[in-house]
Amino acid sequence: MHIDILDVFLVLLPSRQVFRRPNTASKASFLPPPPPPPPPSSSSSSSSSSSSSSLIYAMAVIHQLPISATIAALLAQLFGVVAMVLMFVWVLHFRGGINLGAENKSHIFNVHPFLMYVGYIFLSGEALMAFKIVWAEGWMQKLVHTVFNLIGLALAILGVYAVFKFHSDLNIPNVYSLHSWIGIGTISLFGFQWLMGFLLFWYPRATKELREKLAPWHALSGLVLFLLMICAAETGLVEIAAYDRLRRGEESRVVNFTGLFILLYGAAVTFAVLYRSSSNVI
Numbered sequence: 630m631h632i633d634i635l636d637v638f639l640v641l642l643p644s645r646q647v648f649r650r651p652n653t654a655s656k657a658s659f660l661p662p663p664p665p666p667p668p669p670s671s672s673s674s675s676s677s678s679s680s681s682s683s684l685i686y687a688m689a690v691i692h693q694l695p696i697s698a699t700i701a702a703l704l705a706q707l708f709g710v711v712a713m714v715l716m717f718v719w720v721l722h723f724r725g726g727i728n729l730g731a732e733n734k735s736h737i738f739n740v741h742p743f744l745m746y747v748g749y750i751f752l753s754g755e756a757l758m759a760f761k762i763v764w765a766e767g768w769m770q771k772l773v774h775t776v777f778n779l780i781g782l783a784l785a786i787l788g789v790y791a792v793f794k795f796h797s798d799l800n801i802p803n804v805y806s807l808h809s810w811i812g813i814g815t816i817s818l819f820g821f822q823w824l825m826g827f828l829l830f831w832y833p834r835a836t837k838e839l840r841e842k843l844a845p846w847h848a849l850s851g852l853v854l855f856l857l858m859i860c861a862a863e864t865g866l867v868e869i870a871a872y873d874r875l876r877r878g879e880e881s882r883v884v885n886f887t888g889l890f891i892l893l894y895g896a897a898v899t900f901a902v903l904y905r906s907s908s909n910v911i
C-alpha cells in the first residue's frame with residue numbers, strides 16, 4: 630500500500646474514471662489525457678470539477694518530469710540549509726544572540742524564530758521526506774518520520790514558550806496577531822495529527838483496512854500542516870520587519886532572503902513528497 634497524496638485527490642475527483650493511478654513499474658507509459666475542456670456555459674459545480682481535473686492532471690504530470698523525488702529532496706536540503714545559515718546570521722549577528730535565560734529580553738525572543746525554523750519547520754520537512762530520503766526499510770523510514778516529528782513538536786513548544794516568556798517579562802499581551810493565531814492553530818493541529826498517527830500506525834495500531842483508508846488523509850493533512858508552518862514563519866518575519874521598521878538595509882535583506890529560502894524549502898519538500906512513493910510503510 631502506498632501512502633500517496635495523489636490517492637486522496639483521486640478519491641475526491643468527480644470524474645476519476647478519466648484518470649488512472651500511474652503505474653510505477655512503467656512510469657514512462659503513463660500519459661494521462663488532458664482535462665476535458667470546460668463547457669461553454671459552465672455552472673459552479675462543473676467549473677469545480679474541471680479545476681480539480683486540472684489539479685490531478687498537473688499532479689500526474691509531475692510524474693512525467695525528468696526530475697525525481699531525490700533531486701527535489703536534494704534541492705530541499707540546499708534551500709533548507711541556506712535558510713538555516715541566514716537564520717543564524719540574523720539572530721546572532723544582527724540581533725545579538727539566543728538565550729532563554731538572558732537579561733537582554735530580545736535574546737529571549739530570538740529563541741523563538743530560531744527554534745521555529747531550525748527545530749520545527751526544518752525537522753518537519755525532513756520528517757515528511759523521510760520516505761524518500763532514508764535508504765532503509767519501510768518501518769525504519771516510519772520511525773524516523775515519527776521521531777523527527779516528535780522532536781520538532783517539542784522544539785516548537787519550547788519556541789512558543791520563549792515568546793510567551795518574552796511577552797510576560799515585558800507585559801505584552803499574548804496571541805493577538807494573525808501570525809500567532811496561525812502559529813498556535815498549526816501547533817495544536819500538529820500535536821493532534823502526531824497523536825492520531827501514533828495511535829493509528831504504531832500503538833495500539835488500527836486494522837490494515839483502516840490504516841489503508843486513512844493513510845492518504847494522514848499524508849495530505851501532514852503536508853497541509855507543513856505549509857501552514859511556512860505561512861506562520863512568513864507572517865512572523867513580516868511582523869518583525871514591520872515592528873522594527875526595517876527599511877532597505879542589510880538586516881532587511883537578510884530577513885527577506887531568510888523568508889524566501891524558507892518558501893523555497895517548502896516548495897521543494899512539497900514537490901518531493903508529491904512525487905510518487907514506492908515504499909511500503911503502513
Ligand code: HEM
Nearest residue numbers: 742745746792793803804806809812813815861862865866
Ligand atoms: C521563523 C520565523 C518566525 C518569526 C520571525 C516569528 C515572530 C514572532 C513574533 C514577532 C511574535 C510576537 C508577536 C505575536 O504574538 O505575533 C511571535 C509570536 C508567536 N509565534 Fe512566531 N515567528 C516565527 C515562526 C513561528 C512559527 C513557525 C510558529 C508556529 C507554527 C509560530 C508561532 C507563534 C505563536 C503561537 C506566537 C504567539 C506567542 C504569544 O502570543 O505569546 N511562530 N512570533
